Amino acid sequence: MDLGPHAAFIWLSYAAVTVTVIGLIMWLIADGWRQRADLDALERQGVKRRSSN
């Protein structure tokens, strides 16, 4: 694929978007895991939510 004289700019912008998007997704997934783990740990300690889940 020949992107002409400005190929570096095109690749750089796609790379920046890719890195940011993947970073966001990884952060979201890791954050989800952490909250899940915390919630499970609390429930194992016997702390229950008063409202039914």
Added chain:
Amino acid sequence: MQTLTQRLANPTRFMELSARLLPWISWATVILLVYGLYLAFLASPADYQQGETVRIMYIHVPCAWLSMMIYGLIALSSFGLLVFRHPLADVSAKAAAPLGAAFTFLALLTGSLWGKPMWGTYWVWDARLTSVLLLFFLYLGLIALRSALEDEGAAAKLTAVLALVGVSLLPIIKFSVDWWNTLHQPSTDFTSTVDPSMRLPLLIMALAFTLMFFAMHLKAMRNEILRRRVKALRAQAVAGRDRFGASAAQGAAE
């Protein structure tokens, strides 16, 4: 619509529904993104004016679109919080703010990477670039205000007030930047009508990015609900322990 938002008011129901919805949205995003990238790189010609650089547009325009749409969503959520006291409104606003800042940043970055070959410089004080920069500042203000307040209920309402102030001033800011730009330089018009060969890839990419945002937003909202549950449970656990050892604690306090 009203009934849907009302039914979603229960966080538990929202968790169930979003868990079912999230995989579908994610896969649709992936399919659209692959198709959009195929169109953007392989199945569309170079622009007669911009050359190959036009391919940056296929990610720049969706990011710019998201930067505005997300602010609109935050404003709508803020309205939902302040007027209807919808329990998920603040979760939505809080989850959307960093995502909006990220896409606004990407819009600025890709815009300046497009500007270097086109305009010969990374940054031009073009009316649209300047407005997006100011929008980015508004996002930063929202995030900073929320992080500076400890009480979560107060933080939710105060950031909602700020978001509504921002959204009501946004048209004036946009108008004044346009005015300022025409005052200082002849308008550089690169916005010739979109060529039909560009329209389809742009549309598909915009759709893909919008779906991607909604997937991220749902996930972030789920995380936030879990975070609040953890917090509530911890507070409950501490309260229970206090009641258990109340006499000892009281003795120590007095």
Added chain:
Amino acid sequence: MKSFWALILRDLRLAVREGGAIGTALGFFLVVVSLMPLGLGPDLNLLARIAAGVLWIALLLAALLSLNRIFEADYEDGTLDVLATGPLPLELVSAAKALAHWITTGIPLAVLAPILGILLNLDLNAYPILVATTLLGTPAVSFLGAVGAALTMKTRRGGLLLALIVLPLYVPTLIFGISAVSAGAGPGGLGASFLILAAISLVTVVLGPVAAAAALRVQLQ
């Protein structure tokens, strides 16, 4: 209405008795304006061209310094709680405090601006217009600032946060304040920018207190 004026009078009296705050804002204004030629070089033609912009930006920064004063002291000593339970609606309380801030900070800065214009070789014809635009634009500065001050009232690093929140909102005031001066100095007369600046001030004077009161209510519960 009587308590509205009483509140303004009280704030004015407090500002005069303390004195320091106004002096600090004016001194800051002076120092920022005199730093500009030191940074940009003493070329009088260049300075004349950018004078209006420099004066407006320095004025905004100087006003920013005193914004957190609008609500903070009254919040800390409990006056605000009393006012909240009083007969005057919080919207009018915010309006009164913003108005007092404009009288004690906006007007002195607007009066000082043309004097500092001498330092920047500002065109003599522009003087009356500069005073007019700064007087017309500073209400927007005070009333938008009151919103920011109400939002950041309880935060500890309030000053910087306040600047981050409020400065982007000042952009329309800045742009039309400067363009009124440059349009007014030319042959075209005052032009539309003067009227738009007035419109912006009016909008913020009406909407600012509503938003500020909403923010206060959240924190005074």
